[in-house]
Each structure stands twice: as structure tokens, then as C-alpha cells.
Amino acid sequence: MILLIVLVAIYGLIVSDNLIKKLMCLNIIESSIILTFLTSGYTKDGHAPIITENVITYVDPIPQALMLTAIVIGVCFNSLAIAVIVKVYQKNQTLNVTELSER
Amino acid sequence: MLQNLVNANLPLILFPLLPLIAVLLSLVFKYSFNRDITVIAIISNSILQLITGLILIVLFYDFEGFYTVFLSEWQHSIQLSFDSNRVYFLGAYLMPVLLTIFHHHKLPSYNIRMLFLFFSSGCSGLIVSGDIFNFYVFYEVMIMSAYILIAVNKSFFASIKYMIFGAASSAIFLAGIILLYASGSYFSYASIYNNIVDFHPTNIQFILLFFSVAFLIKAAFFPVSGWVATCHSATNSLISSFLASFTIFSGIMGLFYFVIIPAELLDYVNMLRFIKVLSILTILISPIVLFFEPNLKRCIAGSTIFTIGFVGFFLASGYHKLALTYVTVHATYKSFMFLVYDDLKIKNYQVTGKSISIALFITTIFFTAGLFPALPYFLKYNYPFNDQLLKFLVYFPMFIVLGSFFKFHYMVRKMEIPIGYYILFPLILMTYYLLFPFSWSHSGTFLLIDAALLLLTYYFGKYIFNKLIYFECLDTKYIYVNINHELLYIVILFIANIVFMRIVS
Numbered sequence: 001m002i003l004l005i006v007l008v009a010i011y012g013l014i015v016s017d018n019l020i021k022k023l024m025c026l027n028i029i030e031s032s033i034i035l036t037f038l039t040s041g042y043t044k045d046g047h048a049p050i051i052t053e054n055v056i057t058y059v060d061p062i063p064q065a066l067m068l069t070a071i072v073i074g075v076c077f078n079s080l081a082i083a084v085i086v087k088v089y090q091k092n093q094t095l096n097v098t099e100l101s102e103r
Numbered sequence: 104m105l106q107n108l109v110n111a112n113l114p115l116i117l118f119p120l121l122p123l124i125a126v127l128l129s130l131v132f133k134y135s136f137n138r139d140i141t142v143i144a145i146i147s148n149s150i151l152q153l154i155t156g157l158i159l160i161v162l163f164y165d166f167e168g169f170y171t172v173f174l175s176e177w178q179h180s181i182q183l184s185f186d187s188n189r190v191y192f193l194g195a196y197l198m199p200v201l202l203t204i205f206h207h208h209k210l211p212s213y214n215i216r217m218l219f220l221f222f223s224s225g226c227s228g229l230i231v232s233g234d235i236f237n238f239y240v241f242y243e244v245m246i247m248s249a250y251i252l253i254a255v256n257k258s259f260f261a262s263i264k265y266m267i268f269g270a271a272s273s274a275i276f277l278a279g280i281i282l283l284y285a286s287g288s289y290f291s292y293a294s295i296y297n298n299i300v301d302f303h304p305t306n307i308q309f310i311l312l313f314f315s316v317a318f319l320i321k322a323a324f325f326p327v328s329g330w331v332a333t334c335h336s337a338t339n340s341l342i343s344s345f346l347a348s349f350t351i352f353s354g355i356m357g358l359f360y361f362v363i364i365p366a367e368l369l370d371y372v373n374m375l376r377f378i379k380v381l382s383i384l385t386i387l388i389s390p391i392v393l394f395f396e397p398n399l400k401r402c403i404a405g406s407t408i409f410t411i412g413f414v415g416f417f418l419a420s421g422y423h424k425l426a427l428t429y430v431t432v433h434a435t436y437k438s439f440m441f442l443v444y445d446d447l448k449i450k451n452y453q454v455t456g457k458s459i460s461i462a463l464f465i466t467t468i469f470f471t472a473g474l475f476p477a478l479p480y481f482l483k484y485n486y487p488f489n490d491q492l493l494k495f496l497v498y499f500p501m502f503i504v505l506g507s508f509f510k511f512h513y514m515v516r517k518m519e520i521p522i523g524y525y526i527l528f529p530l531i532l533m534t535y536y537l538l539f540p541f542s543w544s545h546s547g548t549f550l551l552i553d554a555a556l557l558l559l560t561y562y563f564g565k566y567i568f569n570k571l572i573y574f575e576c577l578d579t580k581y582i583y584v585n586i587n588h589e590l591l592y593i594v595i596l597f598i599a600n601i602v603f604m605r606i607v608s
Contacts, residue, residue, distance in 0.1 A: 010594065013271070014587055019263060022267060026267065033278050036278075036281055040284065040285050066280075070277060081263065098587070
């Protein structure tokens with residue numbers, strides 16, 4: 001299922017002319033990758049990785065810790081990209097990559 | 104001597120911390136005392152990074168294996184590491200750092216200077232990162248600062264183009280990291296190399312596939328190199344020199360540590376062959392891009408791809424030291440090239456400026472093209488070419504690179520060049536080519552071919568460049584039409600990698 005979502009996002013990234021749509025496709029790809037990593041750390045009947053009495057099984061904390069960093073990086077990237085896209089629009093009055101490439 | 108006096112832990116920890124300390128102090132002074140100390144912070148940071156960097160170079164130049172520092176006792180804690188190969192990447196970073204001391208005035212405002220310090224911390228962290236995830240994090244810190252440094256120069260489209268390719272390659276890199284974790288939970292360089300033989304063969308093939316594609320994009324190999332000239336030339340010369348000297352080569356660093364070394368350890372010859380083929384295509388295509396480029400700064404930025412091709416070729420051939428020396432040499436002349444560019448004036452393809460600037464610029468062009476007697480020429484000669492056709496294919500494009508820079512002097516418009524210039528230039532070159540004994544000992548025939556091509560380029564260049572319009576069908580702008588085409592090449596790169604691995608095996 002995740003692979004299908006990634007493929008659709010890749011298709012959108014390649015064929016879409018609009019910068020906002022491209023950014024959304026990049027977000028979908030990144031989120032799918034993060035989701036894959038988080039599911040890899042899942043353990044059936046596992047508890048949150050905080051040492052507690054009478055709990056034996058914990059989920060793997062490493063993917064969670066790493067993906068938290070990746071999510072923060074993703075948020076920074078998005079805010080930055082949106083700010084720059086706004087500037088691109090203010091300067092060129094278009095978000096079409098073909099038109100922007102020709103200028 | 105120094106090894107006995109200095110513990111390596113201190114410079115290794117201090118090196119990435121210095122820019123962050125400079126950021127913190129600048130913020131404290133700005134908001135507590137209303138004083139802008141960013142200029143002093145940048146100069147101090149550059150000097151201290153040069154000192155710590157030189158200490159690291161001396162300590163690790165002939166060090167064997169990985170030196171690792173754990174920042175806590177937890178096995179997955181942040182690690183810093185260093186080895187003898189990273190000395191060359193450190194050298195590539197230190198060259199523009201040295202020039203920053205004298206050119207800090209090119210960072211005009213408080214915000215830009217703060218961004219520059221963040222950019223420096225990303226670069227420094229990348230060099231000493233001890234595991235693959237920290238490599239990813241520091242790369243993002245570095246590249247995000249670079250996006251803004253390009254955008255503040257009003258080059259918004261160049262910035263967003265850089266962002267799209269950066270994000271696409273980082274997503275692929277992250278996918279590779281997931282597979283690596285799923286295969287064996289190893290992140291540090293040393294543990295990856297020690298345990299990679301035990302990974303499942305299918306997993307390792309996919310890991311190498313993801314890492315190779317991610318770093319081929321980051322290092323701008325053909326066909327995903329269309330963004331380099333646009334993005335690297337869009338900011339001021341100092342930042343451009345950092346981007347061309349170090350940032351793009353951090354992609355080569357990733358390719359070396361996460362693809363080439365594992366492929367050599369596992370004897371995955373097909374992966375190395377794939378990189379070799381792409382490198383040769385990069386060497387052949389990038390000069391044609393330069394030949395039709397009308398903007399000198401873009402020409403300088405684009406010429407980095409030519410070097411990337413050579414470095415990739417030597418690395419995949421197993422000549423690591425040769426390739427990494429090339430990285431450091433390239434950083435030296437490319438930094439000078441960008442900074443000399445500011446002293447030149449270009450009007451109707453005619454380059455004018457101070458004599459010293461022109462002389463320095465011509466010298467750097469010789470280095471870029473890899474012509475005799477520039478150092479890259481000898482680096483190339485140290486590679487034993489078994490195939491003469493391959494040798495010719497690798498050497499011939501350097502004359503196209505030379506021509507692509509000469510066009511700015513020759514003028515496409517009608518203007519005569521003094522005859523003395525025609526005579527003096529080839530005379531000096533012929534003397535070098537004919538008398539230098541080192542070159543004769545390698546290949547006399549090829550030296551003569553080199554000399555002949557050089558003279559032809561020089562004498563008939565003017566006429567060739569006048570006819571540029573007839574060769575327009577060769578212009579690679581038809582390959583790089585817009586971002587969509589270039590993104591499609593990423594998918595093609597993926598498919599080509601898989602097909603190559605399967606068919607050739």
C-alpha cells in the first residue's frame with residue numbers, strides 16, 4: 001500500500017507543472033518513508049519504550065527517535081519551501097515550472 | 104610528534120562545535136547588548152577551524168582504520184569519527200574557509216552572516232560524522248542553509264530547484280537508511296563495514312541501489328546534473344565557492360563511504376562498473392553543456408561536473424587516493440576561480456579586468472580543463488588506462504572545456520586579437536609539452552596529440568565559435584528542458600541501475 005502511494009507521488013512529482021503540487025508530492029514520499037521506518041519498529045503487544053515494572057515487551061525506540069529528527073527536518077524544509085514558493089510567485093506571477101524555466 | 108602531544112578527541116569534538124559557539128555568542132551579543140559581532144565571529148571561527156582542521160590533517164594523514172568518539176555510553180549514541188580518507192574532504196572544506204577570512208565582506212548583512220555560520224556547522228558536522236544518520240542530519244543542516252543563502256540573493260527559482268533535487272535525493276537516502284536498519288541495525292561507518300558481509304544479498308543490493316541513486320543526484324552525475332550551473336551560480340561568489348568546492352563533493356563523500364567501499368568489500372563489480380559508465384558519460388557530456396553556456400559564472404559552476412566525472416571514475420576504478428587528491432586540488436582552484444570572477448568584467452563575451460586577475464583566471468582554467476602543466480593533468484596521468492579509446496575519450500573533453508572558457512575571450516562578434524598573443528601562448532605551451540621530462544616518460548604520442556589539439560583549439564577557436572549557431576542541435580539545453588525532465592532522469596537512473604546490475608551480471 002505504501003509502495004503504491006509512493007509511486008503515485010513520484011508520478012505526480014514528474015508530471016505536475018505546479019510547484020505547490022510538486023512540494024505536496026515530495027511530502028507524500030517523505031511521509032511514506034517515515035511511516036515505513038516507524039512500522040519496522042513495531043512489536044506486537046509492545047509498550048511505549050519507557051522502562052516500567054511488569055512490562056517485558058517494548059516497541060523499538062530507535063526508529064521513533066530517528067524519525068522524529070526526520071520529521072523536524074521535513075517541517076523545516078516545508079516551511080522554507082513554501083516561503084520561497086511565495087517569493088517565486090511574487091516575482092514571476094506564476095508557479096508553472098515550464099514557464100519559470102524559460103525565463 | 105604531534106600525535107603524542109595532542110589527543111584527537113578534542114579537535115574532533117571542537118571542529119563541528121566552533122560555528123555553533125559562534126552562532127550562540129552572536130545571538131547573545133545581539134539580543135543582550137544590541138551589538139553585531141557576526142563579522143568577528145566569522146573571522147574567529149574561520150581561523151579556529153583552520154587550526155583544528157590542520158591538527159586533524161596532521162593527526163590522521165596516515166592513520167589506519169576509523170577513529171571513533173562516542174558522546175555517551177549508549178551504543179546508539181552520537182558518534183564522531185575520522186579516517187585518513189576524510190583528510191581530503193576536510194582539505195576541500197578548509198580552502199574556501201581560508202578565503203572567507205579575506206572575503207567576509209561578501210556576506211553583507213547580519214542574517215546572511217548567521218546563515219553562513221549555520222552552513223559552516225553543517226559542513227563541519229558532515230566531515231566528522233560518525234554514523235550514517237548523523238551524515239543525513241548534518242547534510243540537511245548544510246543544504247537548508249544553502250537554500251536560503253541562494254534565495255536571499257533574489258534567485259528564488261534556483262533555490263526551489265535546488266530544494267526539489269535536494270529533497271528527492273534525501274528521501275531516497277532515507278529509504279536506504281531504513282533498509283540498512285532493517286538488515287542489521289548498524290549505523291556507524293565501522294560497524295557497517297564489519298558486518299556488511301552478513302547482510303542478506305537482496306537487502307544489500309537494494310541498499311546500494313538507494314544509496315547510489317541518492318548520491319549520484321547529490322554529486323550531480325549525468326543525467327541529473329542540470330541543476331548545478333543554475334543553483335551554484337545563483338548566490339554570491341563566496342558561497343558559490345563553498346558549494347562548488349565542498350557541498351557537491353559531500354555527495355561524492357557519501358558515494359565513496361556508502362556505495363563504493365561496501366561494493367568493493369562485497370565484490371559487487373557491476374555497481375562499480377555502473378558508476379564508471381556514468382562517470383565517463385559525465386566527463387563527455389558536461390563540456391558540451393559548458394560550450395554553449397553564455398554566462399561565465401554558470402560556466403565556472405558547471406565545470407565542477409567535469410571534475411565530478413573524473414573523481415567518480417577514479418574512485419570506481421579503485422584509485423581512491425588519486426580521486427580524493429583531485430577533490431582537494433579542485434577545491435583550491437575552484438575557490439580562486441569564483442573569487443577572481445568578481446574582479447572580471449564581461450561584455451559581449453569579452454573578458455576584461457586587472458592583468459593579475461586575468462592571469463590568475465587563465466591559470467585556474469588550465470586547472471579546470473586538466474591541461475598540462477596543471478596538477479590535475481598529472482593526477483590523470485597516474486591512472487593506468489588499459490584501453491586507448493577510453494583514454495582518448497577521457498582526455499579529449501578537456502579541450503572542449505578549454506574552448507568553452509576561451510569563447511569568452513575570442514568573441515563571437517568581429518574583433519581582432521593581437522598576433523603577438525597568438526604566438527606567445529602556444530610557444531609557452533609547446534615548450535612545456537616538449538621539454539618536460541615527466542610527461543615524455545608516460546606517453547609521447549598522447550602528448551603530441553594533446554599539443555596538437557591545444558594548438559587547433561587556440562588557432563581555429565575563433566572560427567568555430569563564430570559558427571556556434573550551426574552546432575546548436577548539440578546544445579544540451581534540449582536534454583534539460585525543465586525540472587520535470589530532470590526529475591524523470593532520476594527514475595531513469597533507478598531503472599538503468601537495476602537493469603545494469605541484472606543484465607551485466
